Amino acid sequence: MTATLVALFFYTLEEFLNDYRFQYYNCLKHLDMKLLIIEDEPEMLENMLKTLEREHYIVETASDYKSALHKIGVYHYDCILLDITLPDGNGLELLKALKSSGKDEGVIIVSAKDSLDDRLIGLNLGADDYLPKPFHMAELHARVKAVLRRRHFEGNSYITIGNLTIQPENRQVTINANEITLNRKEYDILMYLITNKTRLVTKSALAEHVWGDHIDQSDSFDFIYSQIKNLRKKLEHATIAIEAVYGVGYKLETI
Amino acid sequence: MKLLNYTSKYLAILLVPLITIWAFIFYYAMLDEIYDSLDDGLENQKVLLLQRLPTNPEILDHKDIDLWNHEITPISKNQYERFEERYTDTLMYMLNEQDFEPVRVYETKLAYHNDYYKVKFITSMVEEDDLIQDLVTYLIVLYALLMITIVILNNLMLKKIWKPFHSLMAQLRDFRIEKNHHIQTKDTTIEEFKLLNTSVTTLINQSRARFLEQQHFIENASHELQTPLAISINKLELFIENTNLSGEDVQTMASILDNLGRLTRLNKSLLLISKIENKQFVDEEILSFKTLIADIMDDFVDFAAHKNVVLDLETLSDVTFLINKDLAIILLTNLIKNAIIHGHQNNTVTIKMNEKEISISNFGGKEPLDSDTVFARFKKISTDKKSTGLGLAIAKAIAEKYRIKLSYTFNGQHTFRLSFPK
Numbered sequence: 001m002t003a004t005l006v007a008l009f010f011y012t013l014e015e016f017l018n019d020y021r022f023q024y025y026n027c028l029k030h031l032d033m034k035l036l037i038i039e040d041e042p043e044m045l046e047n048m049l050k051t052l053e054r055e056h057y058i059v060e061t062a063s064d065y066k067s068a069l070h071k072i073g074v075y076h077y078d079c080i081l082l083d084i085t086l087p088d089g090n091g092l093e094l095l096k097a098l099k100s101s102g103k104d105e106g107v108i109i110v111s112a113k114d115s116l117d118d119r120l121i122g123l124n125l126g127a128d129d130y131l132p133k134p135f136h137m138a139e140l141h142a143r144v145k146a147v148l149r150r151r152h153f154e155g156n157s158y159i160t161i162g163n164l165t166i167q168p169e170n171r172q173v174t175i176n177a178n179e180i181t182l183n184r185k186e187y188d189i190l191m192y193l194i195t196n197k198t199r200l201v202t203k204s205a206l207a208e209h210v211w212g213d214h215i216d217q218s219d220s221f222d223f224i225y226s227q228i229k230n231l232r233k234k235l236e237h238a239t240i241a242i243e244a245v246y247g248v249g250y251k252l253e254t255i
Numbered sequence: 256m257k258l259l260n261y262t263s264k265y266l267a268i269l270l271v272p273l274i275t276i277w278a279f280i281f282y283y284a285m286l287d288e289i290y291d292s293l294d295d296g297l298e299n300q301k302v303l304l305l306q307r308l309p310t311n312p313e314i315l316d317h318k319d320i321d322l323w324n325h326e327i328t329p330i331s332k333n334q335y336e337r338f339e340e341r342y343t344d345t346l347m348y349m350l351n352e353q354d355f356e357p358v359r360v361y362e363t364k365l366a367y368h369n370d371y372y373k374v375k376f377i378t379s380m381v382e383e384d385d386l387i388q389d390l391v392t393y394l395i396v397l398y399a400l401l402m403i404t405i406v407i408l409n410n411l412m413l414k415k416i417w418k419p420f421h422s423l424m425a426q427l428r429d430f431r432i433e434k435n436h437h438i439q440t441k442d443t444t445i446e447e448f449k450l451l452n453t454s455v456t457t458l459i460n461q462s463r464a465r466f467l468e469q470q471h472f473i474e475n476a477s478h479e480l481q482t483p484l485a486i487s488i489n490k491l492e493l494f495i496e497n498t499n500l501s502g503e504d505v506q507t508m509a510s511i512l513d514n515l516g517r518l519t520r521l522n523k524s525l526l527l528i529s530k531i532e533n534k535q536f537v538d539e540e541i542l543s544f545k546t547l548i549a550d551i552m553d554d555f556v557d558f559a560a561h562k563n564v565v566l567d568l569e570t571l572s573d574v575t576f577l578i579n580k581d582l583a584i585i586l587l588t589n590l591i592k593n594a595i596i597h598g599h600q601n602n603t604v605t606i607k608m609n610e611k612e613i614s615i616s617n618f619g620g621k622e623p624l625d626s627d628t629v630f631a632r633f634k635k636i637s638t639d640k641k642s643t644g645l646g647l648a649i650a651k652a653i654a655e656k657y658r659i660k661l662s663y664t665f666n667g668q669h670t671f672r673l674s675f676p677k
Contacts, residue, residue, distance in 0.1 A: 133484075
């Protein structure tokens, strides 16, 4: 009886905590999400720090191997952004140290050296993602959020924004409980814009994310407009709107 | 003309005057020797005659030259004193030949018991015309023999001697600096070829080292450019977000971002080319090109629609091929993208595939492109300023890596064809 009660208590507590996390996640506020940026280039570090702090993460930084190793050993983070080339060591070694100490942090390798070997080694060592420099800030948010979502909700989460609910694991989108059908690209655009809610997403960032890296060199990114138009039509009854920003990009706003 | 025949030709020409001059010298030297020996013989006859004279005084009556080979004529003392010995050539009728033949005549004098005589000895001489004729015949034979020997020697021996050279040449003909070819030099004892071998080996090693250095330079430079590009792009993105800008300002910023994006793409393309050439794509798998093309077409359908170009895929059978997936995607993407970008509006881009070939055709300019330079780096076909001019060069580099033949043809449509090896 006592055991059952205790089990029930812990179950309820876990549910509560999960729910608590949902709340913050769904509000796109990440008060309890702690990130570590390991990057030796000060300006690069500053950019990433600024943009991630705007998303209300708690962000710590390390600019060399030694201090990074120290921080990893002492604190727990939800996601670590890891540069491979550090002045006093290799980022992949940090990843090894992290994994061998049994820590389960999400890791995104951020590297200027977009080499296939590093990508493969990194992912094999247990990194969650590999983001080659240069990248769009919107892309960084998307990758970080994807890692956090996978890590903390194991896919059993849903996202609500306005009257819109999305279940990422089966790519289901409903407005006021009415399901709407989106094609792959429409869904990807919507998710990307939601991830970067209220922020300007340039056409090129959107095109590269949804249509793939290889769509580049196209003479303009105007071709994405037709999918945006279709998506807007489907979101007619939603309380969110995709706004065009001076022909430069798009921004998702709640109405 | 081969060096072999070249030297033979000059030798053949040079030998003619050489042998002619030689013939003259030889002929006169021989003739001189013959005269000398004939004259010695004639003089010897005189000595013999003088020896025999005391015992055979009847010799002095020999008047018939035809009979005795000498003729003795009495002369006065006065004549004797003034007489000078001499050799002369003359003609005499020879019975055996039934012709006048040259003879050597030796006229001398002798005194015997206060009688004075003029003595004339005679001996048959070489027939100069026969000698010349024989000499010419033999020299022609010598010339012919020499030439035959030279040609045979050239073809057999020289060919063998030149083997290291030909082996080197054959390897150099197929040498490509971008491929890690090793030149195998043949051991030789010939100084010149040793020099050639070491020079070529050194030259190739140095060039290869420079080439790799250059390639790594491009790769390193591209890597080094990534971080400042990333910083600039991200700073601008943050700036646009954090600052209240007018529409015009945002567009200016966006245009800067676009150009930075172009720079990034160009940089990535350069990096990609050096990576392909540095063989950094090792993971290979057997891929269905039909599936790949379908995926790529799905990515491009919006872009094509925006350009009013219809994408049409005609599949007779699938192509499966062992290739690195990323590279296969880049190869097909670049060709399809190229066709869409350069395809005229309201026209079709046709992709046809059978088990050996994939062809991608688009309607475009009425003139065929220069097939020699169409795959060259930074060779821009259009005036499109956003094109990096590297797309087709990358496609070519990937195709070459996997021995896929990538060719361009024009027959009303511009067609790029991938022919897969068996």
